[in-house]
Amino acid sequence: MAKRIAIECSHAISLAAKLANVDVVAAYPITPQTHIVEKLSEYVADGELDAEYINVESEHSAMSACIGASAVGARVFTATAGQGLALMHEMLFIAAGNRLPIVMAVANRSLSPNLNIWGDQSDMMASKDCGWIQIYAENAQEVFDFTLQAFKIAEDERVMLPVAINFDGFYVTHVIEPIIALDQEEVKKFLPPRKIPSYALHPDHPTTWGPVGLPDVQTELKRQLEEALRNSKTVIKEVWKEFGDMFGRYYDFFEPYRLEDAEIAILMAGGHCGTARIAVDRLREKGEKVGLIKLRLFRPFPDEELIKLTKNLKVLAVVDKAFSPGGLGGPIFTEVKALFYDQKIKPEIVGFIAGLGGRDIRVDEFMVAVERAKKVLMGEKIDKGFMFLQVRE
Amino acid sequence: MKFFMEKFKLNPKPTWKELPIASMIPQPATSRFYKTGDWRSFRPVIDKKKCTCCGLCWVYCPDGAIRIVEDGSYEVDLDYCKGCGICAEECPVKAISMIEEVEE
Numbered sequence: 105m106a107k108r109i110a111i112e113c114s115h116a117i118s119l120a121a122k123l124a125n126v127d128v129v130a131a132y133p134i135t136p137q138t139h140i141v142e143k144l145s146e147y148v149a150d151g152e153l154d155a156e157y158i159n160v161e162s163e164h165s166a167m168s169a170c171i172g173a174s175a176v177g178a179r180v181f182t183a184t185a186g187q188g189l190a191l192m193h194e195m196l197f198i199a200a201g202n203r204l205p206i207v208m209a210v211a212n213r214s215l216s217p218n219l220n221i222w223g224d225q226s227d228m229m230a231s232k233d234c235g236w237i238q239i240y241a242e243n244a245q246e247v248f249d250f251t252l253q254a255f256k257i258a259e260d261e262r263v264m265l266p267v268a269i270n271f272d273g274f275y276v277t278h279v280i281e282p283i284i285a286l287d288q289e290e291v292k293k294f295l296p297p298r299k300i301p302s303y304a305l306h307p308d309h310p311t312t313w314g315p316v317g318l319p320d321v322q323t324e325l326k327r328q329l330e331e332a333l334r335n336s337k338t339v340i341k342e343v344w345k346e347f348g349d350m351f352g353r354y355y356d357f358f359e360p361y362r363l364e365d366a367e368i369a370i371l372m373a374g375g376h377c378g379t380a381r382i383a384v385d386r387l388r389e390k391g392e393k394v395g396l397i398k399l400r401l402f403r404p405f406p407d408e409e410l411i412k413l414t415k416n417l418k419v420l421a422v423v424d425k426a427f428s429p430g431g432l433g434g435p436i437f438t439e440v441k442a443l444f445y446d447q448k449i450k451p452e453i454v455g456f457i458a459g460l461g462g463r464d465i466r467v468d469e470f471m472v473a474v475e476r477a478k479k480v481l482m483g484e485k486i487d488k489g490f491m492f493l494q495v496r497e
Numbered sequence: 498m499k500f501f502m503e504k505f506k507l508n509p510k511p512t513w514k515e516l517p518i519a520s521m522i523p524q525p526a527t528s529r530f531y532k533t534g535d536w537r538s539f540r541p542v543i544d545k546k547k548c549t550c551c552g553l554c555w556v557y558c559p560d561g562a563i564r565i566v567e568d569g570s571y572e573v574d575l576d577y578c579k580g581c582g583i584c585a586e587e588c589p590v591k592a593i594s595m596i597e598e599v600e601e
Contacts (some may be wrong), residue, residue, distance in 0.1 A: 108538070118527070201519060202519045203518050203519040203522075264518065268518065303517075303518070303523060305520060309525075310524075310525035310526075311522060311523055311525070312521065312522035312525075312527070313519050313521050313522075313523075314519075315520075315522060320510075321511075321516070321520055323513075324511060324512065324513040324516050324520070325513075325516065325520045327513040328513045328514075328516055328518070328519075381571060486571075
């Protein structure tokens with residue numbers, strides 16, 4: 105029976121991986137992700153989880169081991185953060201390009217320099233083009249549920265892609281929260297063992313993966329990957345619906361908050377949505393028509409769904425916890441701007457960079473963002489359309 | 498290569514829908530069907546009089562293009578030899594010379 109428990113968010117993800125009965129865990133400890141794999145190694149050592157726990161010498165090797173394990177048909181889990189994800193970068197593309205289901209928890213952490221172990225989304229956003237399904241979670245319950253769902257999504261024959269579950273380093277990872285945990289029987293019903301594909305690596309029927317690809321075939325290969333990501337949207341919807349029907353918690357690509365009659369909305373992903381909600385409430389008390397759109401799915405990007413959700417908005421304030429130096433703004437902001445270029449009816453879109461290197465985004469700072477977005481609506485210009493919300497000038 | 502494509506009914510110019518998942522090669526040992534001999538600009542020629550049949554050329558060949566003949570001597574498989582010259586370099590009695598391939 106499902107049970108309400110208090111659990112550290114990192115351990116919620118370890119518990120989900122254990123309940124998913126993973127066959128292989130290959131990981132390298134890195135702050136703020138360490139608690140996740142620490143707990144999993146404990147499960148294996150204590151005999152609670154029958155899995156191969158591979159201690160590797162680097163994240164590059166961790167992902168390489170996951171790739172091999174997934175290719176033979178194992179259910180595979182790993183976790184990393186920040187510099188660790190950066191070191192994995194090369195192998196992320198191999199995992200997605202070879203269409204290998206792997207579930208990875210990313211405890212979002214800033215990238216050096218300076219040496220910063222705290223949370224922002226610059227690690228995953230720097231790898232956003234690696235071909236992985238990328239989901240952002242806000243709290244322990246989402247992290248727990250998304251991890252279980254991720255295996256089902258990744259291993260679906262129509263998808264066959266790795267999935268990254270993102271959640272903020274420290275702000276979410278190290279927080280103890282109440283969750284409704286499922287038991288082994290419930291998880292078994294939702295998530296049966298992985299079906300091993302006929303073409304999986306096996307000594308009796310050798311296959312070759314990732315051979316030399318001449319210019320003649322690369323375009324077709326990439327087009328195939330694009331199709332897999334597009335198709336995954338349908339599968340994610342199906343899996344989230346099935347999960348909702350079974351356990352009562354329904355998820356969507358976006359979670360709108362007080363959006364019904366809103367003219368202004370904040371759009372962002374991750375743990376700071378909780379603070380943004382308080383800012384929305386305070387502004388509502390003052391009579392302002394403000395709402396929040398929490399983004400859960402970043403790849404594949406839910407385009408139609410966002411257009412539908414924003415049709416009555418006048419301004420969309422996009423808050424990014426990552427940025428692209430010398431580029432046109434934060435990754436979610438540029439994505440949204442590109443999406444709306446073709447739309448006849450569109451809100452004004454204003455970008456804010458905030459929360460870098462673990463700097464907290466306070467309620468009043470969200471209110472400043474809304475205020476600036478309103479001024480843009482009145483005709484104020486912001487250079488390049490985006491600004492650093494918290495920078496000392 | 499042509500034989501391989503025909504055997505497995507593969508389109509030599511597959512569309513992205515025809516391509517096996519992740520362009521994986523579903524059969525083992527397909528490199529046999531891909532003859533790399535025409536990459537060669539120099540051909541190794543073994544002087545049987547000098548050759549002591551030590552087998553070092555067979556050991557060093559990176560392409561497995563040296564064959565052991567029934568009488569215990571060695572010969573070059575010109576279908577696959579890329580002409581890298583490692584065998585000639587490594588031969589302890591200098592029994593292998595690299596002869597430039599000339600168009601006839």
